[in-house]
Amino acid sequence: MNGKYRFLLAALPLAVVIGLSGFFYDRLGKDPGELPSVLIGKPVPEFTLPGLEDGAPGLASADLRSGTVTIVNVFASWCAPCRIEHPMLTALAKVPKIRLVGIAYKDKIEATRAFLGELGNPYALIGADVTGRVAIDWGVYGVPETYLVSPGGEIVWKHVGPLDETVIRGELLPRAEKLLK
Amino acid sequence: MKFLLRLSSPRRRPGPFAGRVPLSARDPGLRRDDARGWRALALATVLFLSAVPALAIGVDEPMADPAMEAKARDIARGLRCLVCQNQSIEDSNAPLAADLRHIVRERLAAGEDEAAIQKYLVDRYGEWVLMRPPFEPATYALWFGPAALLLTGVGVILWRRRHPATVPEAEALTAEERARLDRLLKDEDPA
Structure with missing residues (x-):
């Protein structure tokens, strides 16, 4: 083996370590179980959901094409992280020109009512997805999940897990502002 | 079956004479225990086998x-x-x-x-x-990766066989070096 090859061979472990470090650094702080949504950039799925009260308006896909920027939050009274993110939703509901709507996922209607009665109702509209079938059309695999929908009814962004200030300020609001322009 | 027997009747541990006298001849009660052991094993087998399809049916x-x-x-x-x-x-x-x-x-x-x-x-x-990822450009690394690694390994082995690591032969000592070495070997305390 001549000197040049020997040098290359000696540099190999260093190259491998640098490569792996870069890869691990890139993955740092990311959840490997989190799936990218295939619905980004696609129109919202077609659905109609009943409301929480008899005769109360529910939520349908037409509501999401009404020309306003909409945040769709999938929640359930039985989901602990939903309780944690609730104050964030209350704050989001106060942001002007953005509408917050909810889909109650696989929850008894009375339980959803009690949950919102206790914590307050931040949603402009709520649809009760008692069987969870509509949520499957949205690609939901764990509550809470939050979607940002364009005025024309296109899904722009999705977040899995509870919303926190970092996500809202760093990801949600900048995208919503871009849609409002 | 011996270990099963021991498990089911710890009181009848084989004593120091175990092995010399057939167990069943020493204590006729053991024969019944043996049958009980077999029955327990059969029951456990049946329960184990029946549990598998029951799980698969589940709530669906x-x-x-x-x-x-x-x-x-x-x-x-x-x-x-x-x-x-x-x-x-x-x-x-x-x-x-x-x-x-x-x-x-x-x-x-x-x-x-x-x-x-x-x-x-x-x-x-x-x-x-999909548990079985589709075969397309984005998944080529996934499909070909293991085979590529295997071939690389085989390649390295073959290459090393062809080019075995050679230890360079030591050059013969010069007369001067030999003399110095002799001096050092003779001298107990080099200092």
């Missing part, structure tokens, strides 16, 4: 046609559970997996084939739901 409502039911299970085994991400929806206890199994049966009953059912789920959750 099976389809009326056994062939269709087998097909539904087969399809469900090929779909990944979104919640317990290393299990198929057939194996997972997650409520979402149960819902997805229900959808598979529903669509199968409506006359859809496996490809259509897979497409329904891929449209919602992405190709990630």
Whole structure:
């Protein structure tokens, strides 16, 4: 083996370590179980959901094409992280020109009512997805999940897990502002 | 069976004479114990075997046609559970997996084939739901990776066989060096 090859061979472990470090650094702080949504950039799925009260308006896909920027939050009274993110939703509901709507996922209607009665109702509209079938059309695999929908009814962004200030300020609001322009 | 016997009757541990006298001849009671041991083993076997299909049926409502039911299970085994991400929806206890199994049966009953059912789920959750990733440019590394690694390994082995590591032969000592070495060896204390 001549000197040049020997040098290359000696540099190999260093190259491998640098490569792996870069890869691990890139993955740092990311959840490997989190799936990218295939619905980004696609129109919202077609659905109609009943409301929480008899005769109360529910939520349908037409509501999401009404020309306003909409945040769709999938929640359930039985989901602990939903309780944690609730104050964030209350704050989001106060942001002007953005509408917050909810889909109650696989929850008894009375339980959803009690949950919102206790914590307050931040949603402009709520649809009760008692069987969870509509949520499957949205690609939901764990509550809470939050979607940002364009005025024309296109899904722009999705977040899995509870919303926190970092996500809202760093990801949600900048995208919503871009849609409002 | 000896260890089973011991487990079932710890009082009758073989004493110092064990092995010299047949156990059953020393104590006729042991014969009955032996039968009991066999019966316990048989019972355990039956219970173990019957537990497996019972688990598979789970909470789902099976389809009326056994062939269709087998097909539904087969399809469900090929779909990944979104919640317990290393299990198929057939194996997972997650409520979402149960819902997805229900959808598979529903669509199968409506006359859809496996490809259509897979497409329904891929449209919602992405190709990630398929336990067997599709063969396309984005997955070439996945499909060819193991074979490529194996070939590389074989290549390295073959290359090393052809070019065995050679230890350079030591050059003969010069007269001067030899003399110095002799001096050093003779001298007990080099200092």
